[in-house]
Amino acid sequence: MTRKQKNQQQHTQRQNDQPQNTHPINNQGLNTQRPSAGERYYLGVDVGSVSTNLVLLSENGEVREAHYLRTQGRPLEMIQKGLADLARRYADEQIGGVGTTGSARSLASVVLGADVVKNEITAHAVAAGQLVPGVRTILEIGGQDSKLILLRDGVVSDFAMNTVCAAGTGSFLDQQASRLQLPIEEFGGLAEQADHPVRIAGRCSVFAESDMIHKQQMGHALPDIIAGLCEALVRNFLNNLGKGKTLEAPIVFQGGVAANAGMKRAFEKALDHPVVVPEHHKVMGAVGAALLAREAVQRASGLTRFKGFAMASEDVRAGSWECGDCPNLCEVIEIVESERPIARWGDRCGKWENSLSVIQTERAAEAAAELQQG
Amino acid sequence: MKVTFPHMGNMDIVVKALLEELDLEVIPPPPITKRTLSLGVRYAPESACLPLKINIGNFIEAAERGADTVVMAGGIGPCRFGYYNQVQREILVDMGIDLRMVVLEPPDNHIGELLNRIKVLTGAHSWWRVIKAIRIAYVKCQALDDLERQASRLRCRELNRGDVDRLYQSGRDAIDAASSVKEIRQCRDDALTRMAALPLDHALRPVRIGIVGEIFTVLEPYSNGFMEKSLGRLGVEVSRSLYLSEWVNEHLFKGILPVKGHHRTRKLAAPYLSCAVGGHGQESVGGAIEYAQEGFDGVIQVGPLTCMPEIVAQSILPQVEKDYDIPILTIYVDEQTGDAGLMTRLEAFVDMLERRKQRKEQAAR
Ligand code: SF4
Numbered sequence: 001m002t003r004k005q006k007n008q009q010q011h012t013q014r015q016n017d018q019p020q021n022t023h024p025i026n027n028q029g030l031n032t033q034r035p036s037a038g039e040r041y042y043l044g045v046d047v048g049s050v051s052t053n054l055v056l057l058s059e060n061g062e063v064r065e066a067h068y069l070r071t072q073g074r075p076l077e078m079i080q081k082g083l084a085d086l087a088r089r090y091a092d093e094q095i096g097g098v099g100t101t102g103s104a105r106s107l108a109s110v111v112l113g114a115d116v117v118k119n120e121i122t123a124h125a126v127a128a129g130q131l132v133p134g135v136r137t138i139l140e141i142g143g144q145d146s147k148l149i150l151l152r153d154g155v156v157s158d159f160a161m162n163t164v165c166a167a168g169t170g171s172f173l174d175q176q177a178s179r180l181q182l183p184i185e186e187f188g189g190l191a192e193q194a195d196h197p198v199r200i201a202g203r204c205s206v207f208a209e210s211d212m213i214h215k216q217q218m219g220h221a222l223p224d225i226i227a228g229l230c231e232a233l234v235r236n237f238l239n240n241l242g243k244g245k246t247l248e249a250p251i252v253f254q255g256g257v258a259a260n261a262g263m264k265r266a267f268e269k270a271l272d273h274p275v276v277v278p279e280h281h282k283v284m285g286a287v288g289a290a291l292l293a294r295e296a297v298q299r300a301s302g303l304t305r306f307k308g309f310a311m312a313s314e315d316v317r318a319g320s321w322e323c324g325d326c327p328n329l330c331e332v333i334e335i336v337e338s339e340r341p342i343a344r345w346g347d348r349c350g351k352w353e354n355s356l357s358v359i360q361t362e363r364a365a366e367a368a369a370e371l372q373q374g
Numbered sequence: 375m376k377v378t379f380p381h382m383g384n385m386d387i388v389v390k391a392l393l394e395e396l397d398l399e400v401i402p403p404p405p406i407t408k409r410t411l412s413l414g415v416r417y418a419p420e421s422a423c424l425p426l427k428i429n430i431g432n433f434i435e436a437a438e439r440g441a442d443t444v445v446m447a448g449g450i451g452p453c454r455f456g457y458y459n460q461v462q463r464e465i466l467v468d469m470g471i472d473l474r475m476v477v478l479e480p481p482d483n484h485i486g487e488l489l490n491r492i493k494v495l496t497g498a499h500s501w502w503r504v505i506k507a508i509r510i511a512y513v514k515c516q517a518l519d520d521l522e523r524q525a526s527r528l529r530c531r532e533l534n535r536g537d538v539d540r541l542y543q544s545g546r547d548a549i550d551a552a553s554s555v556k557e558i559r560q561c562r563d564d565a566l567t568r569m570a571a572l573p574l575d576h577a578l579r580p581v582r583i584g585i586v587g588e589i590f591t592v593l594e595p596y597s598n599g600f601m602e603k604s605l606g607r608l609g610v611e612v613s614r615s616l617y618l619s620e621w622v623n624e625h626l627f628k629g630i631l632p633v634k635g636h637h638r639t640r641k642l643a644a645p646y647l648s649c650a651v652g653g654h655g656q657e658s659v660g661g662a663i664e665y666a667q668e669g670f671d672g673v674i675q676v677g678p679l680t681c682m683p684e685i686v687a688q689s690i691l692p693q694v695e696k697d698y699d700i701p702i703l704t705i706y707v708d709e710q711t712g713d714a715g716l717m718t719r720l721e722a723f724v725d726m727l728e729r730r731k732q733r734k735e736q737a738a739r
Contacts, residue, residue, distance in 0.1 A: 103714050121722035145715075155733060156726040158701065161719055244692035327405035348600060350536030 044290025050143030191262025202232025529606025
């Protein structure tokens with residue numbers, strides 16, 4: 001779909017006052033119908049440093065909505081924005097459960113009232129297991145980090161996570177695409193046209209970049225260089241995360257970078273196995289969180305803690321301070337909703353966190369007393 | 375002479391007791407904070423490992439408080455720790471900080487050598503005084519280890535978050551203040567009883583994880599992101615392969631005291647790694663096997679980034695993982711380790727072990 005068509009579509013949406021999908025980047029596989037009132041959905045939210053993803057999953061595990069937003073260092077705002085988008089078409093009663101994941105999972109869980117808060121590794125594994133039954137290896141490359149997850153009999157048996165090496169992440173690929181002035185979507189396609197991929201030093205992003213520049217100056221064809229870059233990234237991934245591990249098929253490749261055909265091909269070449277890229281590869285963390293929410297709510301006899309779509313317009317802020325009461329000097333984080341602290345974390349001793357539950361019980365007692373008087 | 379020493383877990387209490395018994399004026403470094411680490415990072419070579427950086431920070435902060443002499447342990451074998459005291463002295467000299475270094479190296483053949491080294495510090499004291507001082511310090515060391523063991527076992531069971539740590543802290547302070555063997559044991563027993571009397575979830579059957587790895591990062595909570603505490607709060611019972619009293623006994627006293635040593639651990643490692651590779655490489659391999667044999671659900675190996683002995687062990691552990699069917703997670707730490715990434719990995723590991731455990735129990739039924 002061209003940008004123009006998209007704009008037109010969004011325009012008609014607004015006219016009909018029936019906005020469908022405000023998803024800015026990816027429009028595939030989403031429903032275009034207004035949901036019927038009786039259906040229940042599970043909301044999965046994955047807040048990472050690069051993107052904030054929200055999905056709605058139907059009772060039988062189908063993805064009905066997938067929103068992909070750039071976090072841009074403002075996770076709170078993005079969560080609320082995503083929620084506001086959904087609020088236009090869904091009612092509180094339709095949300096059967098909420099799960100959060102990603103590096104800002106606790107934050108998201110407090111704002112939304114989550115039924116389950118899970119780390120990204122578990123969430124990704126659960127999602128891949130559902131969408132690609134029998135999966136044994138998951139390759140995941142996001143913006144800031146990458147993961148390798150191995151499963152046996154549907155249970156995670158081993159994993160590795162890279163949080164330090166920039167040469168193995170999506171951001172590096174983005175950066176190189178923009179340096180070559182190529183839209184990232186074309187990047188992968190070009191790699192597929194390569195005849196003789198050039199060998200690029202991929203251990204470190206600094207070396208990789210200077211090696212690429214050098215190879216360009218030597219006159220290598222662009223597709224060959226790009227294919228070489230993909231192979232270098234794949235080598236880096238497998239060296240960093242795959243050491244000493246046996247990667248068995250079926251293999252799933254997910255995360256933002258999985259859209260890149262060149263990367264998929266480089267993985268297939270290195271592993272000598274076909275690699276599956278699931279349709280919702282960009283939002284797998286959120287899908288997993290939604291699946292986990294469904295599980296958690298079922299266990300809690302069908303009750304969700306979802307606070308409702310009104311949270312999208314609440315005044316929620318995050319603040320932090322350094323506690324000086326002992327040498328630990330913890331960075332305490334506080335979430336305030338309409339002038340009222342609703343969550344605190346980061347303290348090692350539990351002092352601040354616990355003081356909040358004291359406030360809450362006091363407030364409950366006050367409310368009870370008021371009730372009796374009134 | 376105003377003596378200081380580097381931090382490593384509860385070592386401050388132990389060394390302070392030893393030196394004070396010998397009538398030395400002791401200035402322990404202030405507790406490790408972000409400032410300690412950033413001082414260390416600023417003045418240490420970038421490629422040096424985390425323990426060296428924290429040590430340097432400790433010495434600078436102690437010197438600020440007037441310390442003029444450092445006592446620290448040395449090491450042998452192919453681990454950089456062995457020459458740290460030299461490197462550290464040079465760094466401090468470059469900074470214009472003039473600290474005398476007294477290095478307690480493991481004796482080559484006889485405990486008497488160690489006593490002689492301690493005597494450098496103590497001058498005219500009788501042997502009897504020296505031995506009495508060592509005894510007090512060692513009893514404190516064991517008492518503190520007992521508290522730590524209990525805390526790591528109970529933390530996952532506490533109903534009010536922070537209870538166990540509060541009692542652990544007050545027990546630690548009491549032992550610090552105690553001055554006779556009898557009093558130390560009394561403090562320990564009090565603390566243990568009070569911990570056991572806390573409101574605890576006795577029905578819980580937690581996942582059990584054993585921690586192996588390089589001594590500093592295993593013993594010093596600041597360096598490993600307070601891993602034992604985090605795991606406890608994720609509902610895990612934690613055991614550690616290494617306690618200070620064991621290390622002191624093996625490395626400084628040549629194993630003459632009747633506490634559990636790592637002889638068996640090293641023996642278990644032998645089929646995989648038969649020679650010493652420095653540091654605790656061999657113990658990491660053997661320790662993982664020991665935990666597997668004791669029925670633990672998983673093992674975490676922790677070490678400073680670029681730690682050679684741990685890298686050797688890490689390359690062997692996948693085989694142990696397979697042979698003994700026990701998941702092993704390796705975590706390297708340095709000054710750039712972020713809390714969030716560490717928590718994610720710990721959580722995912724615990725999740726994985728929990729699911730595995732459920733499976734196994736279902737299969738057994
Ligand atoms: S929050 Fe607790 S542990 Fe952290 S600095 Fe304050 S008193 Fe110390």
